[in-house]
Amino acid sequence: SRTIRLAVIPGDGIGQEVVAEGLKVLRAALPSDVKLETTEYDLGARLYHRTGETLPDAVLEELKGQDAILLGAIGDPSVPSGVLERGLLLKLRFAFDHHINLRPGKLFPGVQSPLAGQPEIDFVVVREGTEGPYVGNGGTLRTGTPQEVATEVSLNTAFGIERVVRDAYRRAQARPRKKLTLVHKNNVLVHAGHLWTRIFEQVGREFPEVTTDYLHVDAATIFFVTQPERFDVIVTDNLFGDILTDLAAAVTGGIGLAASGNINPSGDFPSMFEPVHGSAPDIAGQGKADPTATVLSVAMLLEHLGFAAEAAQVEAAVAADLTERAGARSTSEVGDALAARVSG
Amino acid sequence: SRTIRLAVIPGDGIGQEVVAEGLKVLRAALPSDVKLETTEYDLGARLYHRTGETLPDAVLEELKGQDAILLGAIGDPSVPSGVLERGLLLKLRFAFDHHINLRPGKLFPGVQSPLAGQPEIDFVVVREGTEGPYVGNGGTLRTGTPQEVATEVSLNTAFGIERVVRDAYRRAQARPRKKLTLVHKNNVLVHAGHLWTRIFEQVGREFPEVTTDYLHVDAATIFFVTQPERFDVIVTDNLFGDILTDLAAAVTGGIGLAASGNINPSGDFPSMFEPVHGSAPDIAGQGKADPTATVLSVAMLLEHLGFAAEAAQVEAAVAADLTERAGARSTSEVGDALAARVSG
Numbered sequence: 140s141r142t143i144r145l146a147v148i149p150g151d152g153i154g155q156e157v158v159a160e161g162l163k164v165l166r167a168a169l170p171s172d173v174k175l176e177t178t179e180y181d182l183g184a185r186l187y188h189r190t191g192e193t194l195p196d197a198v199l200e201e202l203k204g205q206d207a208i209l210l211g212a213i214g215d216p217s218v219p220s221g222v223l224e225r226g227l228l229l230k231l232r233f234a235f236d237h238h239i240n241l242r243p244g245k246l247f248p249g250v251q252s253p254l255a256g257q258p259e260i261d262f263v264v265v266r267e268g269t270e271g272p273y274v275g276n277g278g279t280l281r282t283g284t285p286q287e288v289a290t291e292v293s294l295n296t297a298f299g300i301e302r303v304v305r306d307a308y309r310r311a312q313a314r315p316r317k318k319l320t321l322v323h324k325n326n327v328l329v330h331a332g333h334l335w336t337r338i339f340e341q342v343g344r345e346f347p348e349v350t351t352d353y354l355h356v357d358a359a360t361i362f363f364v365t366q367p368e369r370f371d372v373i374v375t376d377n378l379f380g381d382i383l384t385d386l387a388a389a390v391t392g393g394i395g396l397a398a399s400g401n402i403n404p405s406g407d408f409p410s411m412f413e414p415v416h417g418s419a420p421d422i423a424g425q426g427k428a429d430p431t432a433t434v435l436s437v438a439m440l441l442e443h444l445g446f447a448a449e450a451a452q453v454e455a456a457v458a459a460d461l462t463e464r465a466g467a468r469s470t471s472e473v474g475d476a477l478a479a480r481v482s483g
Numbered sequence: 484s485r486t487i488r489l490a491v492i493p494g495d496g497i498g499q500e501v502v503a504e505g506l507k508v509l510r511a512a513l514p515s516d517v518k519l520e521t522t523e524y525d526l527g528a529r530l531y532h533r534t535g536e537t538l539p540d541a542v543l544e545e546l547k548g549q550d551a552i553l554l555g556a557i558g559d560p561s562v563p564s565g566v567l568e569r570g571l572l573l574k575l576r577f578a579f580d581h582h583i584n585l586r587p588g589k590l591f592p593g594v595q596s597p598l599a600g601q602p603e604i605d606f607v608v609v610r611e612g613t614e615g616p617y618v619g620n621g622g623t624l625r626t627g628t629p630q631e632v633a634t635e636v637s638l639n640t641a642f643g644i645e646r647v648v649r650d651a652y653r654r655a656q657a658r659p660r661k662k663l664t665l666v667h668k669n670n671v672l673v674h675a676g677h678l679w680t681r682i683f684e685q686v687g688r689e690f691p692e693v694t695t696d697y698l699h700v701d702a703a704t705i706f707f708v709t710q711p712e713r714f715d716v717i718v719t720d721n722l723f724g725d726i727l728t729d730l731a732a733a734v735t736g737g738i739g740l741a742a743s744g745n746i747n748p749s750g751d752f753p754s755m756f757e758p759v760h761g762s763a764p765d766i767a768g769q770g771k772a773d774p775t776a777t778v779l780s781v782a783m784l785l786e787h788l789g790f791a792a793e794a795a796q797v798e799a800a801v802a803a804d805l806t807e808r809a810g811a812r813s814t815s816e817v818g819d820a821l822a823a824r825v826s827g
């Protein structure tokens with residue numbers, strides 16, 4: 140019998156509520172001979188206000204020994220913008236080298252898209268997770284004065300691009316349509332853009348069956364709303380991936396349904412699964428939040444840990460639930476319904 | 484009687500065709516005592532292939548003496564990505580300090596939006612045009628090797644941000660809803676983001692009647708498709724503005740209708756007006772391109788040169804034409820129809 144050590148970081152706002160439902164469904168889905176050992180870490184706004192810390196070194200060390208992390212959401216209006224994002228969420232992504240930030244964009248049957256004509260949408264964005272403008276390399280000069288200058292440096296390495304591009308090709312190769320789109324802005328950000336383009340073409344030679352194309356990020360947003368069915372797998376940089384995956388969530392029925400995995404395929408460090416949505420402080424504590432994005436993130440977690448059948452079961456439960464949704468249900472009602480479907 | 488010296492840069496692909504119609508409408512709209520002196524500059528792919536140059540110094544000097552520039556589109560598959568964009572289009576924007584990149588997002592009656600429910604959309608994006616990740620400050624190390632590193636530096640100054648933010652407040656103040664939204668990513672790009680946020684708040688004190696809010700760029704894309712009616716004036720950085728205005732064009736009926744102005748309000752250098760769309764080489768030379776975006780850019784040009792009534796007339800002609808469109812018309816048929824409405 141196998142034991143899974145899962146770190147749980149509920150975080151702020153609705154994080155607590157949605158994570159509770161995610162765990163409910165995870166427990167229902169795991170085979171009975173698998174033991175789930177969860178350790179909850181109280182990180183986020185409360186810890187920050189109490190101690191000034193966002194991610195204590197001791198916690199980071201402990202997390203290294205876990206098999207995976209389930210994260211709810213972080214961020215609170217009482218904490219200056221960037222403190223928890225950089226000090227906790229991005230710190231985990233960088234410390235654990237989560238270079239594959241995987242974000243499916245799928246319009247489930249029964250879900251209303253804001254796009255007229257309910258197009259068929261089923262793609263996945265492979266967002267680079269450890270480079271680009273997210274590296275935190277920037278600064279200010281003459282801070283706070285009318286002469287202030289602020290910089291942000293986007294760092295891109297052949298090594299970092301190649302591993303995420305190869306991962307995206309493999310995913311495209313394994314899907315029926317075998318299509319991969321590179322999104323960047325290589326007509327303006329020529330240094331980073333040409334490096335991405337060169338490696339995209341180089342690695343592509345290993346995957347002759349995969350059809351490829353390239354879109355500038357601005358043009359890609361147009362296709363997301365006018366022709367989302369054209370996309371199969373998309374590979375892109377950290378910032379463009381951030382922007383495109385929120386847009387993807389919007390056109391596939393909202394961030395209440397958008398799942399993500401921050402994956403380190405080497406297994407050297409735990410991968411982390413989280414809904415794309417934020418902490419939504421305006422509706423926190425009211426049992427209103429839709430836990431579906433967290434439950435779909437749990438499906439990705441199961442897949443990552445080798446439970447492919449169980450992952451498919453969770454996704455099927457969500458798909459079935461979505462076709463039958465009518466009227467508002469509470470966070471735990473949705474979680475209960477999904478857990479019941481998975482066990483039943 | 485007044486003379487207007489207009490530089491015309493048709494550029495590549497459909498640029499030629501749409502600019503011809505723009506000029507037709509401009510001539511029809513100008514008061515009869517105003518003389519229009521146009522000088523055409525053959526810049527773009529042809530010049531580049533012939534001479535290797537993108538913007539000869541002598542041309543740049545000549546352009547300085549013009550009252551305004553009308554540009555069609557630049558870019559061709561035969562030219563490496565970035566050469567014409569950086570060497571011509573961005574060179575003009577930077578050389579003439581076009582710091583206000585103005586891009587209306589308006590859904591005209593009769594135009595089909597890809598969004599269900601045809602929301603009311605009428606906002607304007609004030610995109611910074613001379614800073615941010617567009618400055619061309621980056622490079623590569625170990626170029627072409629598996630150890631390559633590429634950087635892109637986003638440069639942001641209090642001076643540059645303040646002037647565009649103040650311009651956006653003025654525009655918001657002059658509109659009925661008096662609402663201004665700052666879009667950035669200040670939870671990740673903390674240096675640039677906090678500078679934008681600080682100046683946005685500071686300048687806001689001069690405009691107590693303007694209601695303000697802030698959105699991260701990823702969240703903004705969601706609202707563009709789920710609630711575009713919430714926006715009035717948006718101010719944002721060069722790259723976020725690039726992305727958001729293509730998305731804005733998509734939800735308001737496509738880039739065939741999206742106009743833009745690259746404005747230097749000081750008047751020290753000519754401002755430049757251009758459709759948001761590209762050179763569309765796939766349909767070039769076929770008389771298929773919709774010249775409406777160029778005609779609406781001509782309306783912005785008229786407004787900028789002090790012909791407010793004539794600008795309104797051109798916009799009214801477009802609005803009337805759009806409600807009556809049926810069946811495909813050629814580029815020049817649309818131009819003729821608009822010119823006739825304006826003269827009539």
Ligand SMILES: CC(C)[C@H](C(=O)O)[C@@H](O)C(=O)O
Nearest residue numbers: 224228229381415670671701
């Ligand atoms: C909260 C923020 C740092 C984060 C990001 O920008 O990556 C979020 O938007 C996301 O997409 O996971």
Ligand SMILES: CC(C)[C@H](C(=O)O)[C@@H](O)C(=O)O
Nearest residue numbers: 326327357568572573725759
């Ligand atoms: C062609 C390109 C350099 C340009 C930009 O990125 O600004 C275009 O996309 C635009 O929006 O005008």
